Amino acid sequence: METRTPKQRDIFVEGAIDPSFLAESIAKHATRTDIGAHEIFLGQVRADLQPSTVIPADHPGQRAGGEDNAQPSAVQAIEYTAYRDMALEQMTVIREEAFSRWPSMTCLHVHHSLGVVAAGQLCFMVFASAPHRRAAREAVAYVVDRIKADLPIFGKEILADSSHVWKVNRSVDTVGRHTDR
Amino acid sequence: MNVLLFGLIAEKAGAHSMVMEASSTAELRVMLASRINGLDKLSYAIAVDRQVVKDDVPLMGAEEIAVLPPFAGG
Numbered sequence: 421m422e423t424r425t426p427k428q429r430d431i432f433v434e435g436a437i438d439p440s441f442l443a444e445s446i447a448k449h450a451t452r453t454d455i456g457a458h459e460i461f462l463g464q465v466r467a468d469l470q471p472s473t474v475i476p477a478d479h480p481g482q483r484a485g486g487e488d489n490a491q492p493s494a495v496q497a498i499e500y501t502a503y504r505d506m507a508l509e510q511m512t513v514i515r516e517e518a519f520s521r522w523p524s525m526t527c528l529h530v531h532h533s534l535g536v537v538a539a540g541q542l543c544f545m546v547f548a549s550a551p552h553r554r555a556a557r558e559a560v561a562y563v564v565d566r567i568k569a570d571l572p573i574f575g576k577e578i579l580a581d582s583s584h585v586w587k588v589n590r591s592v593d594t595v596g597r598h599t600d601r
Numbered sequence: 602m603n604v605l606l607f608g609l610i611a612e613k614a615g616a617h618s619m620v621m622e623a624s625s626t627a628e629l630r631v632m633l634a635s636r637i638n639g640l641d642k643l644s645y646a647i648a649v650d651r652q653v654v655k656d657d658v659p660l661m662g663a664e665e666i667a668v669l670p671p672f673a674g675g
Contacts, residue, residue, distance in 0.1 A: 506651035573674030574608030587673035
């Protein structure tokens with residue numbers, strides 16, 4: 421019996437995802453006339469207010485990020501890093517699962533930024549196509565959630581005051597994946 | 602063994618990897634806590650050969666070990 425080794429694809433792009441890349445990606449599907457539905461998820465860097473971790477100059481001994489000196493500061497950008505080898509292996513597994521759950525899906529394209537992405541720019545794209553909308557819709561929702569939960573990608577939120585905080589995907593159930601929450 | 606460190610944990614350690622000798626992931630956690638200030642207050646996972654392990658597993662020394670703070674993709 422023939423065994424097929426799933427092809428590992430590189431999902432990572434340096435910096436923000438250009439909206440024109442998305443437009444070109446859509447255009448490339450024009451030759452696939454068996455497709456009747458595209459579903460696209462785009463993640464954009466949000467300028468959340470975060471407690472600053474700047475240590476006041478007049479209190480050098482004060483612990484950064486303490487409750488009493490936490491002035492909010494807006495996220496200017498996120499600097500993404502990843503455990504690349506593990507992320508690409510996990511992505512290959514998620515991809516195979518998505519194609520086995522939605523066998524009618526024609527294609528699935530995933531891109532995630534590494535490096536600095538400014539607030540307002542795109543950092544994440546999941547694009548599924550299928551003959552009909554349901555498979556494309558369900559697959560995108562599933563793949564987005566799985567990527568957020570299982571890909572070792574880390575985000576340093578750089579604040580307006582030049583301090584930073586580490587982003588955590590709070591909507592993801594990390595019980596069992598991490599030690600204490 | 603070379604232990605890979607990422608994100609907040611790499612920042613706390615001031616390095617992206619550390620050489621350590623541990624015979625299990627439980628022993629590794631104890632050693633990491635003694636080498637990285639404040640690690641005991643952080644949530645983190647250990648990946649062995651690019652798979653997150655939840656329970657204590659023995660380590661032979663040839664595995665690829667990584668210490669992973671909470672994920673933030675998307």
